[in-house]
Amino acid sequence: MRVHFFTKIQINLPMSDTIAEIFHTKTALKAADLKHRKTINFNIGRYNAVVPQGKLQFKNIELARERAKNTKWRALENLDTQLELFEKNFTARGGKVIWAENTEAAIAAILHICEQKKCKMLVKSKSMVTEEIHLNDALEKAGIESVETDLGEYIQQLDGEAPYHIVTPAMHKSKEDVALLFHEKLGTPLHYSPEELTIKAREILREKYTEAQVGVTGANFIISDTGAVAVTENEGNARLCCAFPKTHIVVAGIEKVIPSISDLDLFWPLLSTFGTGQKLTVYNSIISGPRQAGESDGPDEMYVILLDNGRTKILNNPKQRESLYCIRCGACLNACPVYKNVGGHAYGATYSGPIGSVITPNLQGLDDYKHLSFASSLCGNCTEVCAVKINLHELLLDNRASSVAEGQSSFTERAAWKIWKLASLNRGIMNLGNGALKNKVVNTIFTSWTATRAPLDFSKKTFNELWKERHPNG
Numbered sequence: 001m002r003v004h005f006f007t008k009i010q011i012n013l014p015m016s017d018t019i020a021e022i023f024h025t026k027t028a029l030k031a032a033d034l035k036h037r038k039t040i041n042f043n044i045g046r047y048n049a050v051v052p053q054g055k056l057q058f059k060n061i062e063l064a065r066e067r068a069k070n071t072k073w074r075a076l077e078n079l080d081t082q083l084e085l086f087e088k089n090f091t092a093r094g095g096k097v098i099w100a101e102n103t104e105a106a107i108a109a110i111l112h113i114c115e116q117k118k119c120k121m122l123v124k125s126k127s128m129v130t131e132e133i134h135l136n137d138a139l140e141k142a143g144i145e146s147v148e149t150d151l152g153e154y155i156q157q158l159d160g161e162a163p164y165h166i167v168t169p170a171m172h173k174s175k176e177d178v179a180l181l182f183h184e185k186l187g188t189p190l191h192y193s194p195e196e197l198t199i200k201a202r203e204i205l206r207e208k209y210t211e212a213q214v215g216v217t218g219a220n221f222i223i224s225d226t227g228a229v230a231v232t233e234n235e236g237n238a239r240l241c242c243a244f245p246k247t248h249i250v251v252a253g254i255e256k257v258i259p260s261i262s263d264l265d266l267f268w269p270l271l272s273t274f275g276t277g278q279k280l281t282v283y284n285s286i287i288s289g290p291r292q293a294g295e296s297d298g299p300d301e302m303y304v305i306l307l308d309n310g311r312t313k314i315l316n317n318p319k320q321r322e323s324l325y326c327i328r329c330g331a332c333l334n335a336c337p338v339y340k341n342v343g344g345h346a347y348g349a350t351y352s353g354p355i356g357s358v359i360t361p362n363l364q365g366l367d368d369y370k371h372l373s374f375a376s377s378l379c380g381n382c383t384e385v386c387a388v389k390i391n392l393h394e395l396l397l398d399n400r401a402s403s404v405a406e407g408q409s410s411f412t413e414r415a416a417w418k419i420w421k422l423a424s425l426n427r428g429i430m431n432l433g434n435g436a437l438k439n440k441v442v443n444t445i446f447t448s449w450t451a452t453r454a455p456l457d458f459s460k461k462t463f464n465e466l467w468k469e470r471h472p473n474g
């Protein structure tokens with residue numbers, strides 16, 4: 001194997017830069033990074049090649065998406081009763097539910113459990129919600145080793161990076177990048193193949209499951225009528241995180257609820273097919289509590305932390321509410337021309353791509369994150385591929401409208417639209433000067449537009465002049 005040595009672009013940004021300015025700098029750099037673009041487009045291309053095959057398993061894919069959307073609508077419209085039903089059923093089998101209003105409450109609860117269990121090491125399976133609450137940082141500060149057990153997450157943890165994609169955390173790395181990383185961090189030979197690297201990771205991780213006092217997983221679905229959580233994965237590592245440690249903690253956003261266990265026969269294939277093209281993900285587990293009398297596997301104690309962290313704010317917004325239907329399949333990221341150019345890290349948020357640009361401003365504040373809703377060409381490709389038919393591009397537009405309504409547009413932008421409106425309503429102004437003069441004036445004033453786009457090019461003649469030429473008799 002030829003090993004390609006790569007250099008990471010270190011971006012040192014002044015602390016005074018706003019989140020939006022940092023985003024603009026990062027995206028400009030990433031868009032110009034051809035190696036990055038080649039790797040991500042190669043990896044996304046592999047998914048795009050198999051997703052259409054996976055979709056063939058549905059007799060009527062549109063109906064399946066529609067049903068899934070309706071099911072999530074029903075669950076979210078009755079979220080309070082659905083969650084209480086889950087709690088009642090889950091606690092009946094010995095599980096414990098913790099309601100966490102925000103990051104701080106969730107972290108405090110996890111650290112409290114770890115303290116009680118004298119936890120020195122914890123094993124984790126891939127979970128975006130634990131990224132959202134920055135669990136690993138909190139554990140590290142508390143002196144607890146947290147080991148990521150999903151291979152992609154393990155690679156990212158070794159490299160000190162956050163996940164790059166909600167389904168494929170190390171999507172931006174080539175196999176040569178991973179070989180080099182393992183060589184530097186674990187001392188494996190540079191020529192190791194992906195299979196050999198996987199074996200090495202497995203050797204290290206297997207021991208951790210048996211040593212860890214606590215296992216942490218996310219949940220793909222919270223099932224109300226059974227009082228269980230469903231976890232989907234390809235490597236079996238989440239099962240080991242649940243089965244070996246004496247304590248299992250699940251962290252789940254409250255929007256993950258589905259009404260019934262029978263809904264899984266729709267959601268499981270949708271999640272796998274739209275994400276990776278698989279008919280079904282390799283391991284699908286339904287976990288309904290700690291080990292019961294007579295059972296041989298499972299933890300002594302199981303906790304489910306139901307995290308709000310801004311979700312009820314979204315629920316309160318009738319238009320944005322449907323963004324909570326998301327099942328995190330990742331299809332909209334793979335379809336997005338912006339994501340494919342700037343990649344997951346440039347967003348500077350846990351959730352990237354179209355769904356990230358919709359929910360992040362609503363979860364973390366429009367003032368800091370509204371720029372993400374402008375990071376879209378509004379081509380609508382995201383809406384077209386969404387497994388649960390979320391109108392993503394319309395929600396992006398709605399975020400933009402909200403930011404304007406909250407008075408968050410810049411003075412230049414407001415002035416520009418005022419001038420535009422005035423000119424559009426006044427034929428005399430429209431007819432002032434020829435195309436060349438308009439080009440000069442507009443392209444000199446709107447420099448923030450022309451900084452990243454081709455200059456505006458007005459027609460040589462005005463509409464009025466063209467009309468008169470074509471209709472000389474009026």
Ligand code: SF4
Nearest residue numbers: 326327329330332386
């Ligand atoms: S918004 Fe739709 S396409 Fe994007 S991750 Fe969520 S379910 Fe998948």
